[in-house]
Amino acid sequence: MAPLAYITALHQALRDEMARDERVCVLGEDVRLGLTGITQGLAQAYGPERVVDMPLSEQGFTSLATGAAMAGQRPVVEFQIPSLLYLVFEQIANQAHKFSLMTGGQVSVPVTYLVPGSGSRSGMAGQHSDHPYSLFAHVGSRPWCRRRRRTPTGCWCPRCATPDPVAVFAPTMLMGTAEEVTGELGPVPLGSARVHREGTDVTVVAVGHLVPTALQVAAELAGEVSIEVVDPRTVYPVDWATLGESVAKTGRLVVMDDSNRMCGLGGEILATAAEEYALVAPPKRVSRPDGAVIPYALALDHALLPSAAQLTEAVRAVLK
Amino acid sequence: MRLIREFEERCFEMALSGELVGGIHPYIGQEAVAVGVCSQLDVQDVITSTHRGHGHVLAKGADPKRMLAELYGTTEGLNRGRGGSMHAADVSLGIFGANGIVGAGAPIATGAAWAARRAGREQVAVSFFGDGALSQGVVLEAFNLAALWSLPVVFVCENNGYATSLPVGRGLAGDPVRRAAGFGMTAWSVDGMDVETVAEAAAAAVDGCRRGAGPYFLECKTYRFHGHHSFEQQVGIDYREGDEVARWQDRDPLTLQRDRLPADVVASVDAEIAALVEDAVAFARSSPAPDPGDALEYLYAGPIAARPGSVL
Ligand SMILES: Cc1ncc(C[n+]2csc(CCOP(=O)(O)OP(=O)(O)O)c2C)c(N)n1
Numbered sequence: 001m002a003p004l005a006y007i008t009a010l011h012q013a014l015r016d017e018m019a020r021d022e023r024v025c026v027l028g029e030d031v032r033l034g035l036t037g038i039t040q041g042l043a044q045a046y047g048p049e050r051v052v053d054m055p056l057s058e059q060g061f062t063s064l065a066t067g068a069a070m071a072g073q074r075p076v077v078e079f080q081i082p083s084l085l086y087l088v089f090e091q092i093a094n095q096a097h098k099f100s101l102m103t104g105g106q107v108s109v110p111v112t113y114l115v116p117g118s119g120s121r122s123g124m125a126g127q128h129s130d131h132p133y134s135l136f137a138h139v140g141s142r143p144w145c146r147r148r149r150r151t152p153t154g155c156w157c158p159r160c161a162t163p164d165p166v167a168v169f170a171p172t173m174l175m176g177t178a179e180e181v182t183g184e185l186g187p188v189p190l191g192s193a194r195v196h197r198e199g200t201d202v203t204v205v206a207v208g209h210l211v212p213t214a215l216q217v218a219a220e221l222a223g224e225v226s227i228e229v230v231d232p233r234t235v236y237p238v239d240w241a242t243l244g245e246s247v248a249k250t251g252r253l254v255v256m257d258d259s260n261r262m263c264g265l266g267g268e269i270l271a272t273a274a275e276e277y278a279l280v281a282p283p284k285r286v287s288r289p290d291g292a293v294i295p296y297a298l299a300l301d302h303a304l305l306p307s308a309a310q311l312t313e314a315v316r317a318v319l320k
Numbered sequence: 321m322r323l324i325r326e327f328e329e330r331c332f333e334m335a336l337s338g339e340l341v342g343g344i345h346p347y348i349g350q351e352a353v354a355v356g357v358c359s360q361l362d363v364q365d366v367i368t369s370t371h372r373g374h375g376h377v378l379a380k381g382a383d384p385k386r387m388l389a390e391l392y393g394t395t396e397g398l399n400r401g402r403g404g405s406m407h408a409a410d411v412s413l414g415i416f417g418a419n420g421i422v423g424a425g426a427p428i429a430t431g432a433a434w435a436a437r438r439a440g441r442e443q444v445a446v447s448f449f450g451d452g453a454l455s456q457g458v459v460l461e462a463f464n465l466a467a468l469w470s471l472p473v474v475f476v477c478e479n480n481g482y483a484t485s486l487p488v489g490r491g492l493a494g495d496p497v498r499r500a501a502g503f504g505m506t507a508w509s510v511d512g513m514d515v516e517t518v519a520e521a522a523a524a525a526v527d528g529c530r531r532g533a534g535p536y537f538l539e540c541k542t543y544r545f546h547g548h549h550s551f552e553q554q555v556g557i558d559y560r561e562g563d564e565v566a567r568w569q570d571r572d573p574l575t576l577q578r579d580r581l582p583a584d585v586v587a588s589v590d591a592e593i594a595a596l597v598e599d600a601v602a603f604a605r606s607s608p609a610p611d612p613g614d615a616l617e618y619l620y621a622g623p624i625a626a627r628p629g630s631v632l
Pocket of ligand 1: 370372423452453480483
């Protein structure tokens with residue numbers, strides 16, 4: 001099979017789901033044109049009633065999607081930049097997420113929030129470089145942080161995943177990449193991690209676009225240490241069973257996570273490991289700093305992101 | 321109206337006595353709005369409501385027994401004890417929930433109207449909110465979307481003169497009707513103390529929506545006879561001057577309507593409602609409390625199992 005571009009996989013997943021289910025519609029800014037690449041051509045295929053250009057009113061259309069979902073639709077809401085999620089935090093965390101419990105199970109809100117271009121992209125500075133999936137995991141709003149295109153549909157399609165609201169974070173650093181795909185293109189089961197590389201000495205848990213970095217480090221250190229690389233794929237829920245099995249084998253853990261350190265996903269994985277796993281050395285994490293704001297200058301931007309060098313250091317530290 | 325009044329008076333007593341833990345935001349005085357509007361809706365029409373939602377939910381047809389059981393936090397409640405006063409919902413009756421966040425229901429109702437149109441259903445959605453909500457961006461965003469797409473939504477602004485303690489004149493620039501009209505909606509201001517006036521305006525708006533002439537905006541000038549929340553009475557806050565409450569009480573929507581009806585009709589309605597509310601109280605008091613072990617039930621509609629807060 002020819003290499004499949006990450007963005008094509010996202011597009012194809014959406015297209016397939018629209019073909020399969022009439023209730024799936026896309027709401028967002030410039031989606032008819034397909035500015036981010038994912039929705040290109042979908043308006044021509046499915047009409048402007050299903051691929052709807054929205055005015056710049058994120059709070060309004062995020063809750064419009066909630067109401068539409070409660071009334072039987074399956075909206076996919078595309079956000080142009082990840083920080084818009086802060087603008088609609090009320091609408092997702094306090095409305096969509098809470099309806100199922102608050103109504104005693106009378107409704108669910110099967111909306112997918114699609115965040116293409118999440119995380120740092122070169123030179124986008126303070127307000128366009130966040131990757132806030134940990135925030136959504138914290139409130140329980142099911143963020144996915146996608147990495148592999150062999151698994152495109154599962155990330156957002158209600159049939160494969162969950163009837164609940166789901167946020168799909170597609171990291172910028174993967175948007176332009178392509179990869180050979182082996183096996184079936186199919187859904188990722190909810191909360192199912194993937195072991196990308198087997199190893200016996202250290203478990204490295206890497207999320208999203210950091211999986212390639214972890215694999216690179218694992219390859220570089222292969223003569224020195226045997227690293228197992230595990231990608232949780234869905235960051236809420238986390239596949240604790242697979243992580244636990246890996247750590248049971250290696251006894252050592254490093255988490256690589258492009259969240260801010262304070263209350264980030266990395267902290268949660270370390271805490272769970274400390275509570276539940278038999279670690280033989282203190283675990284480490286590689287993340288952004290506490291409360292990071294990404295600076296404009298490229299060297300400064302990169303200085304705050306988790307890096308291969310930091311991971312190498314962390315792996316060596318847990319081996320001591 | 322009689323049902324809402326009686327129901328709320330009982331709730332108010334129960335809130336003051338501590339029987340209803342969260343207290344309530346009483347709707348007493350505003351009944352003509354909920355009843356006038358909901359009398360024009362079919363079962364499948366959708367409403368979104370507010371923190372002051374009892375009136376809307378009952379007027380849309382919710383069972384008072386299950387509603388009170390909800391305020392009691394029991395498993396027989398509309399929301400199985402998970403929602404309470406500020407989230408009471410009966411989705412089978414198109415009640416998409418009272419909402420604790422001011423203005424939050426406006427885009428949700430707009431979404432329901434949009435979904436109805438997409439699915440080819442002739443449904444109307446009504447969003448109730450207070451004058452305070454007109455300062456929320458999300459409400460104005462909903463106006464824009466609904467007007468842009470001519471959606472069948474009726475935005476019902478209950479202008480009771482206050483947002484908590486803030487008089488409307490100190491919170492709102494300009495005039496609500498002109499503000500709504502600025503979005504290209506048909507907008508009216510009506511006497512919200514007269515149920516027949518409200519019903520007439522709502523009928524025209526709902527009918528217009530069904531003909532594709534929506535959205536509509538209805539400002540209902542009304543008044544709440546009690547404080548913002550039952551807590552306010554308990555701590556003894558007051559911000560309304562002199563005989564303002566008494567002047568509005570002279571225009572009590574229930575009295576106004578009662579005077580229009582034959583005495584025997586009034587008497588039989590009163591008797592029927594008294595019995596209904598008694599039944600509701602008995603039902604709520606005797607219905608079972610949920611099992612604490614089930615506190616996370618319904619968190620997800622799908623197969624996610626949330627981990628507990630403590631793992632031993
Ligand atoms: C967005 C938001 N801000 C503040 C609050 C706290 N609060 C609850 S009700 C209320 C006043 C609402 O006034 P209005 O919209 O006029 O409705 P009314 O209470 O008069 O029915 C406030 C400030 C809230 N729930 N939501």
